[in-house]
Amino acid sequence: MWGCRGSLAAPGPETVRYGGNTSCLEVRPSDGRLIVIDAGTGARNLGIALGKNRPDRIDILLTHLHLDHIEGLGFFGPVWDEGCEVHIWGPPSPLRTLREDIAKYFSPPLFPVHLDDLPSHLVIHDVPGGEWEIGATKIRAQPVNHPGPTVGYRLQDGDNVLTYISDHEPALGVDLRSVTPDWVSGYALAYGADVLLHDSQYTEEEYPGRVGWGHSSIAHTVSFALITKVKRLVMFHHDPLHSDAQLEAMLVRAKELWGEEPDDIVLSYEGMEIEVS
Amino acid sequence: MQQQKSLVLILARDLADKLASAMFVVDADGTLVYFNEPAERILGRSFADVGPAAMQEWASAFGPLTVEGRPLTLDELPLTVALRERQPVHKQLAVTTPSGEVRQIAATAFPLFARTDEFEGAAAVFWELEG
Numbered sequence: 537m538w539g540c541r542g543s544l545a546a547p548g549p550e551t552v553r554y555g556g557n558t559s560c561l562e563v564r565p566s567d568g569r570l571i572v573i574d575a576g577t578g579a580r581n582l583g584i585a586l587g588k589n590r591p592d593r594i595d596i597l598l599t600h601l602h603l604d605h606i607e608g609l610g611f612f613g614p615v616w617d618e619g620c621e622v623h624i625w626g627p628p629s630p631l632r633t634l635r636e637d638i639a640k641y642f643s644p645p646l647f648p649v650h651l652d653d654l655p656s657h658l659v660i661h662d663v664p665g666g667e668w669e670i671g672a673t674k675i676r677a678q679p680v681n682h683p684g685p686t687v688g689y690r691l692q693d694g695d696n697v698l699t700y701i702s703d704h705e706p707a708l709g710v711d712l713r714s715v716t717p718d719w720v721s722g723y724a725l726a727y728g729a730d731v732l733l734h735d736s737q738y739t740e741e742e743y744p745g746r747v748g749w750g751h752s753s754i755a756h757t758v759s760f761a762l763i764t765k766v767k768r769l770v771m772f773h774h775d776p777l778h779s780d781a782q783l784e785a786m787l788v789r790a791k792e793l794w795g796e797e798p799d800d801i802v803l804s805y806e807g808m809e810i811e812v813s
Numbered sequence: 814m815q816q817q818k819s820l821v822l823i824l825a826r827d828l829a830d831k832l833a834s835a836m837f838v839v840d841a842d843g844t845l846v847y848f849n850e851p852a853e854r855i856l857g858r859s860f861a862d863v864g865p866a867a868m869q870e871w872a873s874a875f876g877p878l879t880v881e882g883r884p885l886t887l888d889e890l891p892l893t894v895a896l897r898e899r900q901p902v903h904k905q906l907a908v909t910t911p912s913g914e915v916r917q918i919a920a921t922a923f924p925l926f927a928r929t930d931e932f933e934g935a936a937a938v939f940w941e942l943e944g
């Protein structure tokens with residue numbers, strides 16, 4: 537895990553334990569490929585760590601184009617590397633392709649270099665509606681409740697399932713305790729996953745002031761994980777205002793809500809490694 | 814993969830749930846997946862009594878008539894037109910409540926597209942006409 541902070545990078549003494557970089561996950565399936573999920577500021581460090589050992593092809597799955605999920609893209613070493621084939625997948629808007637939207641970020645005055653002038657071999661795909669494969673990994677993207685076109689991902693390698701829904705407000709307008717599961721945004725993506733990385737941006741006290749902002753309170757996160765019967769829950773997309781101590785207090789509350797097997801719920805932190813099995 | 818309603822249908826149902834106007838939501842196959850309490854008031858039936866239901870089933874449940882009192886065929890209902898033509902449509906018609914009362918309504922039905930090529934269903938907003 538190269539970044540797990542939500543909304544805005546938040547470096548500083550208050551956030552050293554869980555990290556200040558925004559969303560970026562390095563996934564290594566059994567076939568040895570490299571799949572990157574989201575390209576927040578954490579992507580810069582991933583690029584550095586890959587160095588000369590980078591594979592010839594890298595696939596980047598973007599959940600959406602909010603800046604905290606793409607601002608590391610221009611600083612991800614392999615996109616500047618002529619010999620590298622970089623495939624970017626993500627949701628298009630109703631009127632524009634993903635390429636057109638990414639090109640907005642890669643253009644002056646927001647960024648000095650145009651998308652078309654990047655030296656790597658860049659291939660940009662609108663995510664397909666159904667399942668597709670990257671090597672041995674079967675992937676599904678589905679729209680989830682968050683402002684603007686946004687998807688979550690379900691990655692399956694053999695029998696092992698990882699679900700990633702970084703920005704998600706499944707409780708918007710819905711009482712998660714009373715609605716049947718098939719009416720819950722993200723249900724099919726997360727159902728039965730070995731590991732679920734999920735938005736856990738707010739405390740229960742903060743959420744009422746942030747309804748409709750596209751994120752979950754910790755109570756919603758735990759409810760969602762229980763409804764979808766995931767095996768392990770990783771709290772992700774930490775609010776930039778939350779210090780390490782506050783995150784740890786949220787974890788205590790999450791464990792209370794989770795009930796049995798409290799070790800199955802953890803806080804994500806930069807440098808974390810998770811074996812999906 | 815577990816079955817799950819599309820996000821557009823989930824949001825359409827949320828909207829209906831919070832609207833004071835009567836609203837009806839069907840999926841891409843025409844299956845009735847939700848109508849709200851204001852709709853229950855006009856139709857004289859609760860969603861729990863009628864839905865979820867296939868198109869043929871729910872269409873006949875409401876005894877739809879033209880404004881002149883001729884029975885409306887399935888093909889003529891605003892929602893089925895919106896489903897078939899994938900365009901908005903507005904009509905006046907009448908519905909029959911379980912007690913046999915005939916109520917004149919106006920309905921606007923419209924298709925729900927997630928993307929230009931992703932058809933998820935249709936919704937109709939309707940209201941009772943005075944007199």
Ligand SMILES: [Zn+2]
Binds near residue numbers: 602604702
């Ligand atoms: Zn975000």
Ligand SMILES: [Zn+2]
Binds near residue numbers: 600602682703750
């Ligand atoms: Zn976002």
